[in-house]
Amino acid sequence: MAKTINLTLHVWRQKGTQDKGRFEVYKAEGIDTDMSFLEMLDVVNERLIKEGKEPVAFDHDCREGICGACGAVVNGRPHGPMDKTTLCQLHMRRFKDNDTITIEPWRARGFPVVKDLVVDRSAFDQIMAAGGFISVKTGSAPEANTVPVRRQDAETAMDAAACIGCGACVAACPNASAMLFVGAKVSHFGLLPQGRVEAKERVRGMVARMDAEGFGNCSNHYECEAACPKGISVSTIARMNREYLSSELAE
Amino acid sequence: MLDAKIPAGPLKDKWTSHKNKIRLVNPANKRKYRVIVVGTGLAGASAAASLAERGYNVDAFCFQDSPRRAHSIAAQGGINAAKNYPNDGDSVYRLFYDTIKGGDFRSREANVYRLAEVSNGIIDQCVAQGVPFAREYSGYLDNRSFGGAQVSRTFYARGQTGQQLLLGAYSALMKDAGKGTVTMHPRAEMLDHVVVDGKAKGIITRCLLTGKISAHAADAVVLATGGYANVFYLSTNAKASNVTAVWRAHKKGAFFANPCYTQIHPTCIPVHGDYQSKLTLMSESLRNDGRVWVPKNKGDSRRPSAIPENERDYFLERKYPAFGNLVPRDLASRNAKEQCDQGKGVGPTGHAVYLDLGESLGRLGRDVIRERYDNLFEMYERITGMDAYKEPMMIYPAPHYTMGGLWVDYNLMSNLPGLFVLGEANFSDHGANRLGASALLQGLADGYFILPYTIGDYLAVQPPGKADTGHPAFGEAREAAVRRTGDLLKINGKKTPDEFHRELGRLLWEKCGMSRREDGLKEALKKIPAIREEFWRNLLVPGSGEEFNQTLERAGRVADFLEFAGLMVRDALERKESCGGHFREESRTPEGEALRDDANFAYVAAWEFKGAGREPVLHKEPLAFEEVHLATRNYK
Amino acid sequence: MNRVKSSIDKKQVVAATGLFLILFVVAHLAGNLFIYGGPEAFNGYARKLAGLRPGLYFVEAALLAVFLVHLDATARLVLENLRARPVGYRQGHSAAGGSFASRLMPWTGAAIVAFVIWHLRDLTFVDRAGPAGILPDGRGYGLFGVVYNSLGNPVHGVLYIAAMLAVGTHLSHGIQSFIQTFGLVGEHRLPAVRRVSNGLGILIALAYSSIPVYVQLSFGAFK
Incomplete structure (x- = not known):
């Protein structure tokens, strides 16, 4: 059952944000096809450490596709070739013996490279702080079943809320735009009755912050949707556009 | 000596x-007042947000790049509450x-009752x-219903309940960060505590981006x-989850309670290779609609679909007819291992x-099955390459949760005044085994509804703003952290931190896992000190301490695991x-089931650190039980 | 323009002006199709249109303004987009089907600008009563003759068709972009919107392109 393959990796190495960076070539030999992509990198890194070299830095944590920490552009696709799959859930059985794999970090002005494949995504936190919430103070909530929520709305809100904040949408967008991330959050809250109260302030605040963080503009390529490991729909962007316009008109 | 400060009066x-x-x-x-909150999972994020809303100045720390990545996010199944909506x-x-x-x-009545009480809120x-x-x-x-319960009391958001609850707490936290009432410190790893005049007054952190080690002072510290x-080593926890913060607190005087209480989750994807970096849990909600079985005959290597019904042993249903596949986690796990x-x-x-x-x-x-479990089936297929709609899943138990943690009183304060411990990091509510869908409950109960009240009781008698990083204790603790980081870097041996970690992990799984x-x-x-000794002699960490260095981070965490393992x-x-x-093989009933010994062990074991090598x-x-009668658990 | 601050504002300006331009393209096409009715029909339509002056000047000025606003907002967006990714990927890969037209938007847009300038010089700012309107049979056909003389030239014809392909490609993305940018439909209708948008783009390009083909085929009749 277990099969092993040999790979050639072209990995982006960059010492720090100011460093120019370059590709380095590594051989990854005897890779078990049952390994995850990150386990393959672990193996490569263990060998690098043993050789006294610096291992490839990459963010990762839960390794089950939910924390959103991991991610790299593999052969031109954020999170690699498998649809709706984070890098940690990509397994090596997707690759063939003697494949060459190019591994790059998310590239966007809004996500400066920290080191190698690690980027700084704190811009997403800043966007959240600018309106990605419902301002209910602890203890002031009414009984949970006071306001029924249409099941369809709750489901669509959940679809949008499934965002893991990994940033693949930005990485995939030809314009490095963060619209899918912001659209997902605006949609999640905007679809629920409890989120309507602050809907106008939310969309304006989050969009202003998104722009200030240096992301590009949406020009409807929909690469974000194709790259999203959680399959978040670009209809969330449409909803945000609509909410934005109505918030502007209401001003 | 240990005063749990449980209030008098009837339980309710x-x-x-x-x-x-x-x-x-x-x-x-x-x-x-300034309060430091370390960790931004359900407990930390909810506490930081709730404290900030009340007007405290909060500094929140996490080692991840964003507070939203804390491992609470991975909880799948749900959260319990006593709403009784299904009537x-x-x-x-x-x-x-x-x-x-x-x-x-093996838990405190008063704490557990309070947990149930605040669940609806x-x-x-x-x-x-x-x-x-x-x-x-x-x-x-x-x-929906969940293991260990005969009512439907679990609220859920598909298979991503932990994610959704964490994002709720995270959004509350970011709201306060935006207002400036919480200062976020992401990518900051806590390396040590600072104790001034016997009280917790601050922490030492290492910025993971630059390696800068700095001191932070506060009127209270929340872990x-x-x-x-x-x-x-192999568990369902996130790769970076570690014992450092609580272990460091323990070394500074906080008691560690019930460190051997670990939960082994029954429904994980089995190990498949040496390179394996972690285990993946699938929500045990699968047990609602799934039946656990093995072939009746040893070594039956036929495909599962080729094994006829009468040659299958549905061992949980057979042994525990009342609860069947929904027995508590420990029984499900132990029975699987036994088979x-x-x-x-x-x-x-x-x-x-x-x-x-x-x-x-x-x-x-x-x-219907797709609606309930599709994300789990997808996850299973991604990892194993097998389609669970066609063939039954394969599962095996894996370490998942730890009931042990720092000892806290009813106010969630450790014996070290000013140090509060919440969520999984404390020991308080789950006894020797946690019920499914109660971890999320406890994290949020502690953070939203308990600590914001109880911390006031401590702070009210503390003059505010007295903590100052200029105090010598901060300088000393900072120096010690710098030294220790330097020590890890200069060994320059031959083995990576992961190699030591794997070795330790295997040893503990064999000797201190589900049955001991x-x-x-x-x-x-005997073996743990030997691994520890080799670690400090033969560790290899490339790079320097003044940069982003993930091997160094790992080395520091493994060093603390190696110390902690001995106590466990x-x-x-x-x-x-x-x-x-915790199945102690010497302590069993004639039928081979676990035998509890209330006469001798109805207590919380709280350990005090007495110095290295001592x-x-x-x-x-x-543990006094006033309300409940100590029954033998019977899920038959 | 002070109120146009955010990226979404700018997108919506592009989309709104784009819609105006789409309507113009469709109206213009409807007028152009009079060519199939022969010289009288076509010139009659042109005269009728000219009879709308001076009101028409107002419409033309508005059209020019909209066109310039569309260009200005787009140029800003494109520049911002270029700045948003200072270091590019070594290996590009598109995973979203049909993003070909969207990626070409700035290029098809630039091609359309060039075409419009040429088109105006070629057909609008000429003396229709002069030699430009005289066909090989020696008779003056006014605007009809101008069109025939221009598009009867194979090089002009091919360029025109190329430009119309650019227009069609631009619109195939532009129409759905308009709907997306104003958030007019939900998730389930998006695929249909994309199909309709692509279909309209192709239809418009084909209808326009049919004109030089028809001119080439029927040019002999005027010898």
């Missing part, structure tokens, strides 16, 4: 009367009783925050740093049993009874 009035009596901090004074007889008392019984009568709070819980067509909230299941140890395990390694949803697929149809024996534990106690085994050795998830001292907090 304790929390209310306590809240009415404890000291309060005047609203105008709250802004004069099936649930109540605060029943949730309390189920939790205390599930914990095999948590659901209200989360719904108001916009957590998209599953709903019925009526628009009202849906519930919400999660559990230590990664001591086993595998008898040679009936399936899969390439023989370390797996089937979890079969075939019958439910037939009964409910593919659409005195000789095995003693053997582990020591505690397991001391507890000669079988209880909850025996820790055991303090016992007796």
Whole structure:
């Protein structure tokens, strides 16, 4: 059952944000096809450490596709070739013996490279702080079943809320735009009755912050949707556009 | 010596009367106090947000790049609450009783009752925050049943309940960060505590981006740093989850309670290779519609579909007819291991049993099953390459949660004044075994509804703003952290941190896992110092301390696991009874089931650190049960 | 323009002006199709249109303004987009089907600008009563003759068709972009919107392109 393959990796190495960076070539030999992509990198890194070299830095944590920490552009696709799959859930059985794999970090002005494949995504936190919430103070909530929520709305809100904040949408967008991330959050809250109260302030605040963080503009390529490991729909962007316009008109 | 400060009075009035009596901090004074919160999972994020809302200045720290990545996010199944929406007889008392019984009568009555009491408020709070819980067509909230309970009381958001609850708490946290009432410190790892005049007054952190080690002072320190299941190397925890924050607190005087209490989760994807970096859990909600079985004959290597019904052993249904596949986690796990140890395990390694949803697929149809579990089936296929709609899943137990943690009193304060411990990092509510869907409950209960009250009782008598990083204690602690980091870098040996970690993990899984024996534990106690000794002699960490260095981060965490492991085994050795998830092979009934020993072990084991290389001292907090009758758990 | 601050504002300006331009393209096409009716029909339509002056000047000025605003907002967006990714990927890969037209938007847009300038010089700012309107049979056909003389030239014809392909490609993305940018439909209708948008783009390009083909085929009749 277990099969092993040999790979050639072209990995982006960059010492720090100011460093120019370059590709380095590594051989990854005897890779078990049952390994995850990150386990393959672990193996490569263990060998690098043993050789006294610096291992490839990459963010990762839960390794089950939910924390959103991991991610790299593999052969031109954020999170690699498998649809709706984070890098940690990509397994090596997707690759063939003697494949060459190019591994790059998310590239966007809004996500400066920290080191190698690690980027700084704190811009997403800043966007959240600018309106990605419902301002209910602890203890002031009414009984949970006071306001029924249409099941369809709750489901669509959940679809949008499934965002893991990994940033693949930005990485995939030809314009490095963060619209899918912001659209997902605006949609999640905007679809629920409890989120309507602050809907106008939310969309304006989050969009202003998104722009200030240096992301590009949406020009409807929909690469974000194709790259999203959680399959978040670009209809969330449409909803945000609509909410934005109505918030502007209401001003 | 150990005063749990449990309020007097009838169980159901304790929390209310306590809240009415404890000291309060005047609203105008709250802004004069600074509170450090370490960890931004459910407990940390909810606490930081709630404290900031009340007016305290909060500094929140996490080692991840964003507070939203904390491992609470990975919890799948749900959160319990005693709403009784399904009208099936649930109540605060029943949730309390189920939790205390599930914990095999090794938790505090008063804490557990309070947990059940505040559960409903948590659901209200989360719904108001916009957590998209599953709903019925009526628009009202849906519930499902979960292991260890005979009522449907679990609220859920598909298979991503932890994610949605964490994002709720995270959004509250970011709201306050935006207002400036919380200062976020992401990518900051806590390396040590600072104790001034016997009180917790600050922490030392290392900025993971630059390597800068700095001191932070506050009037109180809140630890919400999660559990230590990664001591086993392979666990369902996130890769970076670690024991450092609580272990450092322990070394500075906080007692560590019940370190041997670890939960082994029954429904994980089996191990498949040496390179494996972690184990993946699938929500045990699968057990609602799945049947666990092994072939009746040893070494039956036929495909599962080729094994006829009468040659399958549905061992949980057979042994526990009342609860069947929904027995508590420890029973499900231990029985699976037992079947595998008898040679009936399936899969390439023989370390797996089937979890079969075939019958439910037939009964409910593919659409219903897809709606309930599609993300789990997808996850299973991604990892194993197998389609669970066609063949039964294979599962095996894996370390998942740790009930042990820093000892805290009823106010969630450790014996070190000013140090509060929340969520999985404390020991308080789950006894020797945690009930499914109660971890999320406890994290949020501690953070939203308990600490914001109880911290006031401590702060009210502290003059505010007295903590200052200029105090020599801060300088010393900072220096020690710098030295230690330097020590890890200069060994320049031959083995990576992961190699030591794997070695430690294997040893603990064998000797201090679901079932333990005195000789095995003693053997582990001998071997751990040897691994530790080699670690400090033969570790290899490339790079420097003044940069982003993930190997260095790992090395520091493994170093603490190596110290902590000794205490964990020591505690397991001391507890000669079988209880909850801890099967002590010497302590069993004639039928081979776990035998609890209430006469000798109805206590909380709280360990005091006495210095490196010296025996820790055991303090016992007796568990008094006024309300419940100590029954033998019977799920037959 | 002070109110146009955010990226979404700018997108919506592009989309709104784009819609105006789409309507113009469709109206213009409808007028152009009079060519199939022969010289009288076509010139009659042109005269009728000219009879709308001076009101028409107002419409033309508005059209020019909209065109310039569309260009200005787009140029800003494109520049911002270029700045948003200072270091590019070594290996590009598109995973979203049909993003070909969207990626070409700035190029098809630039091609359309060039075409419009040429088109105006070629057909609008000429003396229709002069030699440009005289066909090989020696008779003056006014605007009809101008069109025939221009598009009867194979090089002009091919360029015109190329430009119309650019227009069609631009519109195939532009129409759906308009709907997306104003958030007019939900998730389930998006695929249909994309199909309709692509279909309209192709239809418009084909209808326009049919004119030089028809001119080439029927040019002999005027010898």
